[in-house]
Amino acid sequence: xxxxxxxxxxxxxxxxxxxxxxxxxxxxxxxxxxxxxxxxxxxxxxxxxxxxxxxxxxxxxxxxxxxxxxxxxxxxxxxxxxxxxxxxxxxxxxxxxxxxxxxxxxxxxxxxxxxxxxxxxxxxxxxxxxxxxxxxxxxxxxxxxxxxxxxxxxxxxxxxxxxxxxxxxxxxxxxxxxxxxxxxxxxxxxxxxxxxxxxxxxxxxxxxxxxxxxxxxxxxxxxxxxxxxxxxxxxxxxxxxxxxxxxxxxxxxxxxxxxxxxxxxxxxxxxxxxxxxxxxxxxxxxxxxxxxxxxxxxxxxxxxxxxxxxxxxxxxxxxxxxxxxxxxxxxxxxxxxxxxxxxxxxxxxxxxxxxxxxxxxxxxxxxxxxxxxxxxxxxxxxxxxxxxxxxxxxxx
Numbered sequence: 001x002x003x004x005x006x007x008x009x010x011x012x013x014x015x016x017x018x019x020x021x022x023x024x025x026x027x028x029x030x031x032x033x034x035x036x037x038x039x040x041x042x043x044x045x046x047x048x049x050x051x052x053x054x055x056x057x058x059x060x061x062x063x064x065x066x067x068x069x070x071x072x073x074x075x076x077x078x079x080x081x082x083x084x085x086x087x088x089x090x091x092x093x094x095x096x097x098x099x100x101x102x103x104x105x106x107x108x109x110x111x112x113x114x115x116x117x118x119x120x121x122x123x124x125x126x127x128x129x130x131x132x133x134x135x136x137x138x139x140x141x142x143x144x145x146x147x148x149x150x151x152x153x154x155x156x157x158x159x160x161x162x163x164x165x166x167x168x169x170x171x172x173x174x175x176x177x178x179x180x181x182x183x184x185x186x187x188x189x190x191x192x193x194x195x196x197x198x199x200x201x202x203x204x205x206x207x208x209x210x211x212x213x214x215x216x217x218x219x220x221x222x223x224x225x226x227x228x229x230x231x232x233x234x235x236x237x238x239x240x241x242x243x244x245x246x247x248x249x250x251x252x253x254x255x256x257x258x259x260x261x262x263x264x265x266x267x268x269x270x271x272x273x274x275x276x277x278x279x280x281x282x283x284x285x286x287x288x289x290x291x292x293x294x295x296x297x298x299x300x301x302x303x304x305x306x307x308x309x310x311x312x313x314x315x316x317x318x319x320x321x322x323x324x325x326x327x328x329x330x331x332x333x334x335x336x337x338x339x340x341x342x343x344x345x346x347x348x349x350x351x352x353x354x355x356x357x358x359x360x361x362x363x364x365x366x367x368x369x370x371x372x373x374x375x376x377x378x379x380x381x382x383x384x385x386x387x388x389x390x391x392x393x394x395x396x
Contacts, residue, residue: 015072018091019052022390025093025116027076028057029100029127032328036099036178036379041071043383048390054091058102077107084110095119095389097382098147099178101127105139112146117389120150121382122178125157141165149385151175151378175378179332179371184312185283195288198267203232203356206289206315208282209305210236212243214298214320217345219250219273224349226272229356233267235274235285239296239305244277251275286313290361291352293318298344307333311372316364318342318351338368 024044028034034057041053052070077087084107096111098120111118128144144150144165150172152158158174161167207218215238222234236247244260251258251273258273259265261281267274276285286292292310296302297320304323307330311317317339323330333339340355342348355361 014074015054019070019072022048022051022094023054023091024051024386024390025054025056025091025096027096027098027102028055029102029122030057030059032179033057033099033122035326035329038071039379040097040382043379044386045070047383047387051390054093076104079104079106081106081110088114088116094393095386097121097386100124103128103140103143105137105143108143108146117393118147119382119385119389120144120147121175121378122153123150123157123161124153125160128157128161147171148389149173151178151381153177175381177374178378178382179374185286185309186280187283187287192284192287194266195284199233199288201231203229204235204289205232205291205293205352205356206235206237206285206310207293208237208285208295208310209239209279210243210295211239211299211302212246214295215243215247216250217298217348218293218295219247219254219256220345221349221352222273223254223256224346225352225356228353232352232356233271233274235276235289237276237279237282237285239279241277241279244275247273247275282309283313286310286315289315290358290365291316291318291355293342293348293352294323295320297321297323298342304330307339307368308372311338311365311368314365314369316355316361317368318348332371333368336367336371338364338371340364 026037026040028037034055037053037055044051044053052072055071055073056076074091077083087107088110093116095117096119098118100122108118144161144167148171150161150167152161152172152174153176155174158172161172162169210218215236218236225232238244238247256272257270258275259267259271261274261276262278286309292315294305294307294310294317296305300322302322303325304319306326307317307319311333317333319330319339319341321341321343330339334341340351342351355364
């Protein structure tokens with residue numbers, strides 16, 4: 001992907017050279033849309049191996065960079081002909097996806113002249129027109145007509161773009177709000193069925209993406225839980241598989257009965273903990289456990305793990321206070337009663353005990369599912385638009 005250099009205003013690394021192959025440029029209006037761009041990158045690389053996503057943002061990107069190596073970051077150029085030309089010459093994007101607003105008419109006009117397909121998504125009145133459509137500068141008004149397709153959050157925005165700005169009706173459609181979501185993770189269905197039978201009637205909860213410092217807290221919480229609900233089973237999934245040794249030592253020292261999934265062991269009536277050291281099995285554990293504690297969130301200096309993962313598999317969500325990278329997403333789940341925050345082992349134990357009853361965990365899981373799947377159709381349409389545009393450019 002070329003050399004990268006640290007930018008003083010960003011915690012992400014800003015690239016200085018274009019990666020080889022196809023580049024999809026996504027301009028993110030805010031931190032939430034940066035996270036959505038990461039999700040878009042995951043989807044695109046699954047559908048089209050070798051594609052890269054270039055992310056720019058209206059504000060400094062303070063969130064931690066995505067682990068997907070197909071993502072690179074760049075600063076927006078100044079709104080001048082020379083600045084925009086230099087930017088487009090350097091990156092030569094094959095497609096541009098612009099989110100919400102922050103319209104840059106000079107930059108978009110330059111991209112249009114280079115015949116770069118332009119798509120505006122998640123468009124909404126308040127972010128497009130500022131103080132009102134009447135006061136929108138002529139350059140901005142014209143820029144909306146450069147987009148090959150526009151997807152709006154609502155009918156009001158669609159009608160304003162068609163009526164007040166004269167954007168052709170065929171180019172504007174209502175897509176609904178674009179929010180971060182997650183696709184179902186892989187799962188061996190035979191293993192899921194077997195585990196469901198073996199654990200039938202027993203409360204199950206999961207500790208996922210656990211940092212090494214969190215393992216003892218989660219296991220201590222489970223020790224409290226089984227004193228009251230002795231048939232409860234905890235699944236421990238460390239973020240780093242090597243940290244399974246920490247869990248193993250704690251379990252041996254405290255006399256809890258456990259099995260190691262990677263060794264081919266299966267739980268029986270006496271099993272209290274399942275030690276799962278392969279993060280690739282999380283799709284299985286989210287399906288088996290009605291309650292998931294999302295790790296990388298209890299320890300200061302961590303940034304949280306993606307709550308869309310358990311939500312997309314029908315699991316209620318618990319999390320710690322350190323979730324900066326996914327704060328807006330956790331807030332959405334909390335607002336509808338799909339997620340609850342905990343502070344330590346004691347509050348984690350109390351929260352699990354509170355939602356162990358199947359009606360409680362099912363209610364939270366259903367609310368989480370609704371939130372996680374709201375924008376799935378919108379994301380599917382965006383991915384389809386991009387792939388179709390890339391195919392057209394490849395043929396031309």
